[in-house]
Amino acid sequence: MSDFRRWTKTRFQEIASHEFLSFSHWRRRILFWTGAVVVGLSAVFFAKAADYAFALFGRVASHGWWVPLLITPTIFALLCWLTQGALKATRGSGIPQAMAALKIEDEAFRARLLSLKVSIGKMALTLAALLGGASVGREGPTVHVGAGLLYSMGRRFGFDDPTAAGRFILAGSAAGLAAAFNTPLAGVVFAIEEMSGTFEHRMSGTLLTAVIVAGVVSLGVVGNYAYFGDITAALPLGNAWIAVALTGVTGGLAGGIFARLIIPSTFGFRGAMERLRARQPIVFAAACGVALVLLSLLSANGLYGTGYVQARDILQGHGDTGPLFGVLKFLGNIASSWAGIPGGIFSPALAVGAGLGNNIAQLIPGADSSAVVLLGMAAYLAGVTQAPLTAAVISLELTSNRQMALPIMAACLLARAVSGIFCRVPVYKALANNLIEGYEAERKAALPEESAEKPASP
Template identity: 30%
Template structure:
């Protein structure tokens, strides 16, 4: 016969087992929508990549036949990109990363309606359409930042659609997870997606990230990889970092890219700020003058001055021709500013990598280095420029590491990321993303009632 104590102990054990089973079942049900949505993110990332690739290749084919077509294609498609955003979803403009950061900074009570302006089905469609127009116009824009906003929109919409009776993951955690999954699917870099979530998006949400981010990153990345195969964006370049003299040149590339990357972000932000002060009519006139200047530069240079820059990096890393003309770097930087501040959709991750890569190749050519050493400087330039622009050194180093599979030079990549971050912070304490996210948040908070605005002052103080 059982004693009273033994009976009580057995009852407690049964309750504990029942509780664990319930928690396990609840966890599975809670994550089912996340896993399904992550598959959707992977599919959208692949579709989006193909759409922009088609747009860029179409522009290049027409441009190769007659350069003068740029004076037609650029104004028409830049305008269509701009007007589609302004008319249907104004927060689908540019990269999308500041919008995701802003959505995580809004007050809980009033955030639902405000976040819907930043992350929604409409945002997804307009983001894809507007950036497609930019690619048809030869715009120097990428798809990685937009993919992050698209992915965050998918998970946000799914989370809003789930009935209250279903166990839910928190709204902000779903947004962070979407951003990480989007970057992982866009670049085929699962570690980069996880580090990006921790370094750029999570801030006070790190302790909740483990299961949701890992599962979403794996599923979204695996879905994209299943369709496209186990590819690397810039796979297996041959590198040679030997010698202390070469290390000094590496530091020079880091310095130059750190300065250029920081000022690129600063100029882009100030151009956007200036345009915002103008009337709609003056904005249109300013935009037309800018796009005609873009077309003129493209007409008098070559194909290296347009597009996301993947084709340029492929040539620099894998072909014998590693020559970067003297005009390529200023032309790409100028066209990048015009494209990124046009008012349409389009990211800057891929262009920033190409800016840094071309600077590295140019400096390598000045010192008449060997092919493998130039490859190394291209990678260092990629890391340094992207770090200076984003101020996310670990994310940038891990991204380039995963895209190229060059684990043997991770130390040099970290040195470049660390150095570029220090230089950029001396030039401007906040990145383009941080400052733009602050403006978006303030703009959204201004829509609240006066009583709600008082409650939101702490949010603005936290942002600052």
């Protein structure tokens, strides 16, 4: 009988200690789910606010061609000034900040990049950039905000262990992308391919749940929709597959050059631009704003904002952006990136790809124009990010199109290979490495001071 009691007690302890019944694990799950809801609601608010901000700019800019010449450089200069100090982490896309914070398990470094103040500032300043007509997107910033919100919530409720905090950052990033584009599968692939490079088995269920919850919140508020509408384009086997080769090479070439141009460097033309910005950063940002306005005057529909409307119109076959839209949007995106203001590159990259794809479609009369445009969007995004899986899944989910799966994956893989010739390190990884190098330099510089403060050994 005693043996039976011992056996029963042992089995009971094993069941009670099981992860499914663990209080701490359930506490973490509930916090993840709550955080995912917050991220989803924040993404929806951010999207609505971004549309309103850019629409307001459009109404003001319609009063004359000279109006953006006053507004855009001023906003660029103001944002550059505002991000000189504590809000420096709000600059750029935000994805490199999340990647760097995931890699460096230092609480002070992570808090500097992902604090609640940075998350709120990122959202507010990106909206200000769109209010000034900047050629930036909100999807990268939404990833930054999602990572910051879940990280801050985790710390607030006691999950400040470096490994646990990293899980919150990863889940917040994936949930942010899923909610921003309404693409849950892309959120998971993005977390694997871009953010972590690996996929911890124990994290899989939590990550998927966070993505699903954020996606459900987005669906509940704005409905079940495809970002660019339902596109029924198809590309049959045959001569039309020439489009895969043309879009893959063109997207990879243009994407690799773009990535190379926005990564800080001390050499060549990029190094010269960096030195100019270092001398007079605010004046340089204003000059970038002027360049964007002047480029926009050459475009039929302007280059301001995310480029979502132009990309959608081109994709649906009733756009009137002009033959140079892709090239001009490419240059406008560079001007906005060089200014160092908050804002992402996802949506603007899709717009560039749509413009380039439309140009390629004119060279292949027998191919479906919408199919070639979709290939161009996917290939250019893959060329910029060098993340072919993420680019392919995003492109498929954005258009609810499954017929183009093989051509899109082929174009993305080709674009990734071509892009790597011009830019050896993927753009987000290179920008994250710059943040990490800055942290390492600060840490090394602080070591002599710490040593000097210690009393000498007797």
